[in-house]
Amino acid sequence: MAGLLIFLHLLGAIVWMGGMAFVLFSLRPAAFAELDVPQRPRLLLASLQRFFSLVWLSIVLLLASGLGMMLPVGFAHAPLAWHAMFGIGLVMMALFAHIFFAPFMRARRAAARQEWAVVAASLQQMHTLVKANFTLGWIAIAIVSLWR
Numbered sequence: 722m723a724g725l726l727i728f729l730h731l732l733g734a735i736v737w738m739g740g741m742a743f744v745l746f747s748l749r750p751a752a753f754a755e756l757d758v759p760q761r762p763r764l765l766l767a768s769l770q771r772f773f774s775l776v777w778l779s780i781v782l783l784l785a786s787g788l789g790m791m792l793p794v795g796f797a798h799a800p801l802a803w804h805a806m807f808g809i810g811l812v813m814m815a816l817f818a819h820i821f822f823a824p825f826m827r828a829r830r831a832a833a834r835q836e837w838a839v840v841a842a843s844l845q846q847m848h849t850l851v852k853a854n855f856t857l858g859w860i861a862i863a864i865v866s867l868w869r
């Protein structure tokens with residue numbers, strides 16, 4: 722059971738963190754280098770829409786498996802590193818929910834009306850928040866792996 726929980730936890734973490742790495746370091750710079758408006762924002766929004774469904778699934782996996790490891794030990798007895806991961810994880814999930822329901826939804830509505838300046842501003846906001854989440858994710862992973 723412990724092995725299965727770690728496996729599901731890693732599945733969620735790798736899909737979410739790997740997807741953010743791909744968007745930040747590959748998809749976004751390539752889209753800016755190769756495409757103009759409106760193809761660039763259209764490609765970015767269409768690919769993010771697909772990726773975000775995977776992120777919701779990863780969040781369910783991370784929360785369920787993370788709490789599945791933490792609850793049997795008990796919050797009072799869980800190591801500090803686990804509390805840190807739980808706290809950072811909750812912040813990442815709240816940030817993602819904000820990205821999804823605020824700038825992403827705004828960008829989609831603006832794209833439907835072809836208001837490309839609004840789409841660009843929303844995509845820029847999402848970029849800043851995704852960078853923050855990517856950094857937080859690596860801090861959480863560094864804490865549980867280095868602080869043993």
Ligand code: HEM
Pocket residue numbers: 727730731734738783784786787788790791803806807808809810811813858859861862865
């Ligand atoms: C918010 C809910 C979360 C909870 C309750 C949670 C809890 C835990 C716990 C209890 C462990 C086991 C640590 C150990 O065995 O020493 C763990 C490991 C881990 N967590 Fe989380 N976590 C959460 C979110 C996340 C997030 C958002 C990420 C990725 C960004 C993540 C990535 C990892 C990784 C990579 C490990 C190491 C697994 C291993 O030992 O091989 N966790 N987490």
